[in-house]
Amino acid sequence: MMAGPMAPGVCPRCGGPNPRSAAFCQFCSAPLPGVPSPEPVPVRPGGPDSFQLATSGQPEYPVARVVLLIFGILLFVGGLVLFGIAASVHQTVQSFNQACMQNPTCTPESDPSGAITGVGVAVLIIGIILLIVAGILYRGD
Numbered sequence: 001m002m003a004g005p006m007a008p009g010v011c012p013r014c015g016g017p018n019p020r021s022a023a024f025c026q027f028c029s030a031p032l033p034g035v036p037s038p039e040p041v042p043v044r045p046g047g048p049d050s051f052q053l054a055t056s057g058q059p060e061y062p063v064a065r066v067v068l069l070i071f072g073i074l075l076f077v078g079g080l081v082l083f084g085i086a087a088s089v090h091q092t093v094q095s096f097n098q099a100c101m102q103n104p105t106c107t108p109e110s111d112p113s114g115a116i117t118g119v120g121v122a123v124l125i126i127g128i129i130l131l132i133v134a135g136i137l138y139r140g141d
């Protein structure tokens with residue numbers, strides 16, 4: 001039984017003051033309500049407001065952060081994959097052009113590996129930015 005400090009066992013029937021622990025009125029022996037409307041802030045029962053604040057205020061893993069992390073990692077890895085593709089394209093074109101030099105009718109291929117590397121750098125940078133933003137979101141709570 002909790003004891004409210006404001007209205008300690010005031011009888012609902014006769015209004016007589018009773019000790020907080022009293023179950024029945026000392027004057028008219030009417031049954032007393034255990035806790036007469038606790039004025040102080042209820043810690044445990046809380047309200048719907050405090051519950052919503054607690055759940056929406058500090059989420060463990062905000063969805064936006066998870067999405068940013070996933071996309072950041074994907075772009076980061078994608079940039080590295082593009083580097084690999086560019087390297088292999090470069091090697092292929094170079095060996096083709098080397099063979100081509102010995103054939104006068106052959107026109108050498110242009111090497112697109114530079115452009116692929118550029119795209120890879122851009123994708124990698126975007127991925128890193130997303131990861132940084134995700135980190136900022138995580139810290140800014």
Ligand SMILES: [Zn+2]
Binds near residue numbers: 012013014015026028
């Ligand atoms: Zn009474």
